[in-house]
Amino acid sequence: MAAVLSYESLVHAVAGAVGSVTAMTVFFPLDTARLRLQVDEKRKSKTTHTVLMEIIKEEGLLAPYRGWFPVISSLCCSNFVYFYTFNSLKAVWVKGQHSTTGKDLVVGFVAGVVNVLLTTPLWVVNTRLKLQGAKFRNEDIVPTNYKGILDAFRQIMRDEGIMALWNGTLPSLLLVFNPAIQFMFYEGLKRQLLKRRLQLTSLDVFVIGAIAKAIATTVTYPMQTVQSILRFGRHRLNPENRTLGSLRNVLYLLHQRVRRFGMMGLYKGLEAKLLQTVLTAALMFLVYEKLTAATFKVMGLRNGHKR
Numbered sequence: 051m052a053a054v055l056s057y058e059s060l061v062h063a064v065a066g067a068v069g070s071v072t073a074m075t076v077f078f079p080l081d082t083a084r085l086r087l088q089v090d091e092k093r094k095s096k097t098t099h100t101v102l103m104e105i106i107k108e109e110g111l112l113a114p115y116r117g118w119f120p121v122i123s124s125l126c127c128s129n130f131v132y133f134y135t136f137n138s139l140k141a142v143w144v145k146g147q148h149s150t151t152g153k154d155l156v157v158g159f160v161a162g163v164v165n166v167l168l169t170t171p172l173w174v175v176n177t178r179l180k181l182q183g184a185k186f187r188n189e190d191i192v193p194t195n196y197k198g199i200l201d202a203f204r205q206i207m208r209d210e211g212i213m214a215l216w217n218g219t220l221p222s223l224l225l226v227f228n229p230a231i232q233f234m235f236y237e238g239l240k241r242q243l244l245k246r247r248l249q250l251t252s253l254d255v256f257v258i259g260a261i262a263k264a265i266a267t268t269v270t271y272p273m274q275t276v277q278s279i280l281r282f283g284r285h286r287l288n289p290e291n292r293t294l295g296s297l298r299n300v301l302y303l304l305h306q307r308v309r310r311f312g313m314m315g316l317y318k319g320l321e322a323k324l325l326q327t328v329l330t331a332a333l334m335f336l337v338y339e340k341l342t343a344a345t346f347k348v349m350g351l352r353n354g355h356k357r
Contacts, residue, residue, distance in 0.1 A: 059138045061345050062338075066133030067126045069337035073330040074125050079114035080326030081121070085180060087319030088278040092187035098322040108185050117180025120199050124172035131168055132229060133338075135161035151238050158233040162226025170222055171215035175202045177281040191282075218280035221273045221300055228270040235262035236335065252336055259335030260328045267327050272316035274323070276303045 074081070083101040086093060095101045105113045139157045140149065179202055182194050196202040206214050239258040243250055267274075280299070307315045 056138070056141065057349075058346075059134050059141065061342055062137040063130045063134035065338045065341035065345065066334075067130040068341060069334040070125050070129040070330075071122050072337050073333035074122060075118070076333060077326050077330045078118055078121070080322055080329070082114045082116065082180070084319045084322035084326055085177070085278060086184065087322060088275045089181060089282050090184075090186045090191070094187070098325060101322070105184075109183070116183065117176060120172075120176035120179045120202075123199070124169065124176045127172060128165055128169045129334075132161050132165045135164045136233065149237065149241075151234055154237045155230050155234040158230030159226055162229050163223060165229075166219065166222045166226060170217075170219050171203070173222075174215050174217050174281045175199055175206070177278065178202055178206075181282055218277045220297060221277040221280065224273050225270055225277060228266045228274075231269060232262045232266035232331065235265055250339070252340070255336045255339050256332045260332035263331035264324060264328045267324055268320070271320050271323060272304065272307075273300075275307065275316060275318065276300055279303055 079102055080098060082105065083098045086101055086105065093101070095104055102114055109116075136157055139160060140153070143153060143157065176199075178194055179196060179199070182196060194202075194205075196205060203215070236258055239261065240250065240255075243254055243258070280303070304316065307318075311318065
C-alpha cells in the first residue's frame with residue numbers, strides 16, 4: 051500500500067502529465083489534421099500539410115488549435131492516471147528487482163484499463179469540442195452547439211444519456227495495448243541502452259520514445275480510427291445498431307471503411323497520426339525523464355524503482 055501512495059509515484063504522475071501537456075501543445079495542429087482525416091471520410095486531401103492549409107484557409111489561422119483546452123485538460127488527467135497507476139503497480143510487483151518486458155506489458159495493460167474507464171468521458175467531450183464548427187465534407191455528420199466543457203457534458207447526458215459519455219469505450223479498451231506496447235518497447239530499449247552506458251542522453255530518450263510510439267501506433271491505428279468516430283458520435287450509424295460502443299458497431303465501422311476505401315482506408319490519416327504521436331511521445335518522454343530526475347535529485351531521493 052505504501053508503494054501505491056508513495057511520493058515517487060506522485061512525482062512520476064506529475065512529470066508524465068507535464069510532459070504530455072508540453073508535447074501536445076507543441077504538436078497540436080498535427081492532431082487536428084489527424085482527427086479530420088479520420089472522422090470526415092469524404093475529405094479528399096490526403097496529406098497532413100494539405101489538410102492543415104485547408105483548415106486555416108476555410109476556418110481561420112487559429113483553427114488548428116480549436117479545442118486545445120479540453121484536449122489538454124483530458125490529456126493531463128489521463129496521463130496523470132496512467133503514469134501513477136503504471137509506476138505504482140510496477141513498484142508493488144517489481145519490489146526492487148529488475149523489471150522484464152513481460153511485466154512491463156502486463157502493468158501497462160492494467161494501467162491502460164484503469165485510465166480508459168476513468169477518463170473516457172473527458173475524451174468524448176474534447177473530441178466533440180475539437181470538431182465543433184469544422185467544415186465537413188461528409189453531409190452525414192450532425193453538427194453540435196456546445197458552449198464549453200460543462201455544457202457539452204450537460205447536453206450529452208440530456209440528449210443521449212449518461213452512457214454516451216463512454217462512447218468508444220470498447221475500442222478504447224482494445225487500444226490499451228497501444229500504451230502497453232509503447233511502454234514495453236520504451237522500457238526494453240531503455241534497459242538495453244543502460245547496459246552499455248551509465249545514463250541516457252536527451253537524444254537517446256527522444257529516439258527510443260519515438261520508436262516505441264511509432265510501433266504502437268502503426269499496430270493499433272485502425273481501432274483508433276473507429277474510436278475517434280464513436281467518440282465524436284455525430285455520424286448517422288447503422289439504424290440497427292443504436293449502441294455506439296457495441297462490438298457490432300465497431301465491426302460495422304471497420305467494414306464500411308474497407309468497403310468504401312479499401313484496406314488502406316483503415317489507415318487514413320496515419321501520416322498525420324505518426325507525425326503527431328511519434329514527435330509528441332518523444333518530447334513527452336524527454337520532459338518526463340528530465341523532470342523526474344531533477345525532482346528526485348532536488349529531494350535527495352533515489353529514482354523510485356529499478357527499470
